[in-house]
Amino acid sequence: xxxxxxxxxxxxxxxxxxxxxxxxxxxxxxxxxxxxxxxxxxxxxxxxxxxxxxxxxxxxxxxxxxxxxxxxxxxxxxxxxxxxxxxxxxxxxxxxxxxxxxxxxxxxxxxxxxxxxxxxxxxxxxxxxxxxxxxxxxxxxxxxxxxxxxxxxxxxxxxxxxxxxxxxxxxxxxxxxxxxxxxxxxxxxxxxxxxxxxxxxxxxxxxxxxxxxxxxxxxxxxxxxxxxxxxxxxxxxxxxxxxxxxxxxxxxxxxxxxxxxxxxxxxxxxxxxxxxxxxxxxxxxxxxxxxxxxxxxxxxxxxxxxxxxxxxxxxxxxxxxxxxxxxxxxxxxxxxxxxxxxxxxxxxxxxxxxxxxxxxxxxxxxxxxxxxxxxxxxxxxxxxxxxxxxxxxxxxxxxxxxxxxxxxxxxxxxxxxxxxxxxxxxxxxxxxxxxxxxxxxxxxxxxxxxxxxxxxxxxxxxxxxxxxxxxxxxxxxxxxxxxxxxxxxxxxxxxxxxxxxxxxxxxxxxxxxxxxxxxxxxxxxxxxxxxxxxxxxxxxxxxxxxxxxx
Amino acid sequence: xxxxxxxxxxxxxxxxxxxxxxxxxxxxxxxxxxxxxxxxxxxxxxxxxxxxxxxxxxxxxxxxxxxxxxxxxxxxxxxxxxxxxxxxxxxxxxxxxxxxxxxxxxxxxxxxxxxxxxxxxxxxxxxxxxxxxxxxxxxxxxxxxxxxxxxxxxxxxxxxxxxxxxxxxxxxxxxxxxxxxxxxxxxxxxxxxxxxxxxxxxx
Numbered sequence: 234x235x236x237x238x239x240x241x242x243x244x245x246x247x248x249x250x251x252x253x254x255x256x257x258x259x260x261x262x263x264x265x266x267x268x269x270x271x272x273x274x275x276x277x278x279x280x281x282x283x284x285x286x287x288x289x290x291x292x293x294x295x296x297x298x299x300x301x302x303x304x305x306x307x308x309x310x311x312x313x314x315x316x317x318x319x320x321x322x323x324x325x326x327x328x329x330x331x332x333x334x335x336x337x338x339x340x341x342x343x344x345x346x347x348x349x350x351x352x353x354x355x356x357x358x359x360x361x362x363x364x365x366x367x368x369x370x371x372x373x374x375x376x377x378x379x380x381x382x383x384x385x386x387x388x389x390x391x392x393x394x395x396x397x398x399x400x401x402x403x404x405x406x407x408x409x410x411x412x413x414x415x416x417x418x419x420x421x422x423x424x425x426x427x428x429x430x431x432x433x434x435x436x437x438x439x440x441x442x443x444x445x446x447x448x449x450x451x452x453x454x455x456x457x458x459x460x461x462x463x464x465x466x467x468x469x470x471x472x473x474x475x476x477x478x479x480x481x482x483x484x485x486x487x488x489x490x491x492x493x494x495x496x497x498x499x500x501x502x503x504x505x506x507x508x509x510x511x512x513x514x515x516x517x518x519x520x521x522x523x524x525x526x527x528x529x530x531x532x533x534x535x536x537x538x539x540x541x542x543x544x545x546x547x548x549x550x551x552x553x554x555x556x557x558x559x560x561x562x563x564x565x566x567x568x569x570x571x572x573x574x575x576x577x578x579x580x581x582x583x584x585x586x587x588x589x590x591x592x593x594x595x596x597x598x599x600x601x602x603x604x605x606x607x608x609x610x611x612x613x614x615x616x617x618x619x620x621x622x623x624x625x626x627x628x629x630x631x632x633x634x635x636x637x638x639x640x641x642x643x644x645x646x647x648x649x650x651x652x653x654x655x656x657x658x659x660x661x662x663x664x665x666x667x668x669x670x671x672x673x674x675x676x677x678x679x680x681x682x683x684x685x686x687x688x689x690x691x692x693x694x695x696x697x698x699x700x701x702x703x704x705x706x707x708x709x710x711x712x713x714x715x716x717x718x719x720x721x722x723x724x725x726x727x728x729x730x731x732x733x734x735x736x737x738x739x740x741x742x743x744x745x746x747x748x749x750x751x752x753x754x755x756x757x758x759x760x761x762x763x764x765x766x767x768x769x770x771x772x773x774x775x776x777x778x779x780x781x782x783x
Numbered sequence: 784x785x786x787x788x789x790x791x792x793x794x795x796x797x798x799x800x801x802x803x804x805x806x807x808x809x810x811x812x813x814x815x816x817x818x819x820x821x822x823x824x825x826x827x828x829x830x831x832x833x834x835x836x837x838x839x840x841x842x843x844x845x846x847x848x849x850x851x852x853x854x855x856x857x858x859x860x861x862x863x864x865x866x867x868x869x870x871x872x873x874x875x876x877x878x879x880x881x882x883x884x885x886x887x888x889x890x891x892x893x894x895x896x897x898x899x900x901x902x903x904x905x906x907x908x909x910x911x912x913x914x915x916x917x918x919x920x921x922x923x924x925x926x927x928x929x930x931x932x933x934x935x936x937x938x939x940x941x942x943x944x945x946x947x948x949x950x951x952x953x954x955x956x957x958x959x960x961x962x963x964x965x966x967x968x969x970x971x972x973x974x975x976x977x978x979x980x981x982x983x984x985x986x
Binding site for chain 2: 294390395408417420428449450451569571610613623627628634635
């Protein structure tokens with residue numbers, strides 16, 4: 234069946250804002266449930282044939298992502314500071330196209346563990362933070378994790394990690410072939426008594442649901458997949474949504490306002506088309522899946538006389554509790570060639586330090602993996618230590634690239650109300666809309682745990698026989714592609730923005746589901762959980778709509 | 784790479800005494816640079832028309848790039864044509880940055896002239912002198928930009944004007960092949976397969 238094309242005056246059942254990891258799932262679930270769905274995506278629609286291995290353009294010219302030139306952001310450490318414009322890379326980084334960041338992500342697909350949902354109860358309060366339990370638990374989300382693995386497509390080996398939470402089904406595809414980085418990570422970790430395991434990846438290791446298997450080209454993170462092996466919603470959920478004949482995905486449609494209507498409801502959204510003409514799209518309900526940065530900004534931009542602090546913001550928490558996941562790197566050089574530029578980024582993961590341990594003296598949990606980081610220009614720019622950043626020593630390091638690998642660590646970020654997104658009072662984007670202002674400072678425990686985990690990664694590389702090992706400096710974050718927590722989920726309207734079904738506490742026909750819904754950050758790799766939440770939310774929203782409760 | 788290494792060894796052997804060999808060893812980057820220039824003439828690259836940089840700017844930019852990734856036994860930024868990349872991207876992908884880059888370059892040249900009034904342009908300084916000067920300005924935004932442009936000129940797609948004959952990719956061992964099959968490297972060649980853990984003690 235052909236994709237639906239709505240007429241300008243149609244009132245659709247649902248407008249879904251954003252077509253990425255969450256929006257694609259939401260569109261499919263609602264359309265398959267029988268509703269008319271219009272997805273509005275600010276970026277263009279590419280096909281597999283459009284994607285190139287152009288590291289300069291994609292990584293350093295932001296051609297697939299939000300650009301600091303047209304979608305500028307400002308950044309500061311604290312509310313007392315003046316926010317400065319971010320110039321080269323966006324602070325909050327996402328792919329701006331149909332399929333969103335599910336196109337350019339690494340495709341690490343860790344499930345959350347049980348502990349992620351109830352850590353506040355287990356560990357107690359952490360002063361100065363908004364540390365809280367989720368209103369749902371792992372058991373409630375487990376069927377939807379399984380749905381992601383089977384319907385979006387994840388490769389992995391069930392039961393390989395002794396730390397894995399319970400699962401109802403194995404992975405639908407075997408793990409991707411191990412790389413030398415995975416072998417060395419595994420070798421070093423096993424020597425130290427740790428439990429490395431094959432990485433779960435949202436990349437097809439064998440032909441799956443009409444898509445080709447990975448060709449191991451090596452251009453995953455930061456790139457779109459021309460093989461269609463990466464399980465982007467561009468290739469999975471969106472075509473299935475369109476195949477219902479009830480869904481239209483309209484690219485280059487930049488939503489800038491959710492319009493408040495009568496009786497405390499929303500009536501639709503305003504957006505700019507590719508020619509910057511303004512439109513109003515009527516909808517019976519609106520679902521925001523615009524990512525953890527843009528969803529909050531859109532709500533704040535939708536302020537009106539009746540909602541002076543922005544829509545759905547009676548709690549004052551829209552944009553607050555921004556979380557990133559800490560990230561550090563250990564670099565290592567080995568005797569022989571690894572050729573890490575080939576194949577997927579990650580093939581082995583260690584989760585032995587997943588759970589927080591109060592004996593460490595600080596909160597935090599996480600995991601690490603073996604990889605290169607990531608392609609020739611980026612590795613050359615980011616991996617060398619400062620004292621070898623140019624000249625003969627730099628060149629000798631470049632020549633060692635085939636023998637290099639990176640251990641990347643991923644950890645918790647505590648929720649702090651002071652870490653937030655709001656609207657810059659002065660700077661505008663290319664459409665004349667308020668730029669995003671980011672205020673972010675890592676909690677000291679986050680940095681302490683990041684250093685702890687990095688040290689463990691360095692030990693693994695030493696145990697694996699590396700000739701050289703050096704750690705990238707652990708410094709406060711200046712941004713992230715993990716955009717979490719800015720419209721947190723909860724049962725209490727005073728301390729959360731959406732309820733356990735992703736309905737905003739304030740507006741009955743306005744829903745939010747993306748990274749903004751997170752209550753805690755998890756240990757990294759949030760997309761799996763974002764999609765599980767979207768499957769669950771889609772099911773519940775459809776149920777509400779069928780009962781006339783939207 | 785083997786060819787160049789062999790050439791270097793033969794050159795040193797043919798040069799006679801140990802003192803001469805030591806001198807040649809120290810100055811090999813400049814020698815290979817000159818040889819590279821000759822090769823460019825032979826290849827017709829000397830006719831390349833610079834759109835943004837003046838001849839004097841070309842010489843200084845190329846000299847800086849050649850200190851960031853020096854020539855030697857293996858090719859460096861000079862042989863990979865980083866200067867051509869730097870010129871070309873400022874009419875293309877980085878056209879909007881051209882005024883800022885040129886202002887940075889002008890400030891670099893003026894600063895150098897102030898501190899070395901009798902030395903002529905930066906490009907005419909000997910290698911150790913260039914390194915010493917660049918160390919003093921390595922924290923400046925202009926040097927940071929030159930570092931990035933040099934690396935990109937070495938490793939970006941050749942279509943951008945650098946990475947001549949894919950010399951940059953050869954330097955870092957990167958092969959632009961679309962599809963690969965395992966084994967990918969030395970260590971996964973004989974991997975016996977994942978061995979499950981005997982116990983599965985979930986914490």
